[in-house]
Amino acid sequence: MRLVTYSVGPAGAVRVGVRVGHRVLDIEAASRVKGEPLPSSLQALLIAGRGALSRVQALAKAATTDARPLTQAMYEERAIRFLPPIPEVKSILGLEGNCRPQAGEPAGKASPEPADFEMTASGFAGHDAKLAIPAGTSRHGFGAELVYVVGRTAENVEADDALDYVAGVTLLNRFGGRRAPGKAQAPGTIGPEIVTMDEIADPADLWVIATVNGESSCA
Template sequence: MKLVTYRDSAAGEGRLGVVQDNMIIDVEKLGHAVGAVLPSSMLELIDLGPDAQAAIRRAVRETAEARPAGIAIHEENARLLAPIPRPRKNIFGIGLNYVEHVAESAKSLDTSKDLPQKPVVFSKPPTAVIANGEPIQHNAAMTQQLDWEVELAVIIGKRATRINKEDAMSHVFGYSVINDVSARDNRRAGQWIFSKGQDSYCPFGPAIVTADEIADPHNLVLWLTKNGEEKQRSNTKHLLFDIPTLIADISSGITLEPGDIIATGTPAGVGAGRDPQEWMWPGDVIECGVEGIGILRNPVVKIGQ
């Protein structure tokens, strides 16, 4: 399923929807139509586990021929929020997880030229999350080096503590797209959270695609454009540490819980690695795409003085 969190009016609360044929089917209303209790939010669905997903699929099939009025709206009439508008915990970020990005970072960001021996883990707070279409904030008093990073996001569906790699994929709920926005001139003594965790520095969406719909998450094309010009293009098959390794590594010391998000790292082509270096400025429009999931589009806007 392709799942979204949406509003059908400017003042409405975020609601859980299933996307089919350019329509968003409201999950809770769908449940009412078939006499079932179905969740109204993404986190509630994740918490309920596979049985709730199966119930939604059954309800969609049951109403496919004669969909009751009022349970679906056209995508164009909905405002998409981030799939999980307010994550419960910090997003786990993974640095230096594509070989070519390790090389470009060593040249421009003073990181080691040697491949990491273990995943490089940092985090982005929930307040950094913004939705498809919402603005990436550019505060010139804070940064003159605002950079982009397209990434495949993994959403955890089942609690994971000290999980081995062989069992890791059974803990995945689905996949999405993240732009790991980074203020390169805001790193502090090797610490990245202020560089990567400021407000609006985690565009996320537009949807979550459930794990059963992605045949091989390690063979997905991902790309990024700035004002229509391609800056990044690669494939998740080039991940240095694959998804099972990331889940096993993080869960070895930090319990992963339903709804947790792992941004798996970015390929080469970031602004800091280009010659000459390029940055995001007010007026730019950034589009991030991952095959089979969708395109995340965000303008860059000026804030502050």
């Protein structure tokens, strides 16, 4: 499935949905139609576990086979505003040194343990949002990255079991740059959706392609 958090209109309420073709099905509204209410946020939905996600999958299938009962819960993509998939998240854990160098990049010594750093989630906007680059930032860059979304509480997990705790993946783009001292960090975007793990054949074989002014690079 492809799960999204969105609003309808600039000041609309925050909603959670699932993609059905080129449209989005409002999960809470659709579940009320079926008489089986589901959580109204993506975070709460993930916490509710696999049973809740299976019910979302059934709703999406029902909307595909016969959308008429769910018409009022369906939105065209152009009518919604994408928000960060899980707005409640306060921070995002980033990793460095866990990727092979790309063409034109200096080859460094690989580390057995990638270095981690923390990013403030409030610095990221939803897909297709307009971003304001802070004054004093020059030489704007970008960093398209893959985000693994942890779907349940995890502690001291063995490496071989790690993916059992991952609900899905999404995308993040950090618009970096050289900043004047004391200036806020440049913003970024995250989303538009969380792709659940059942749609991913090989989690170790995922590519991120960033295109800027017609030129693409991979990560």
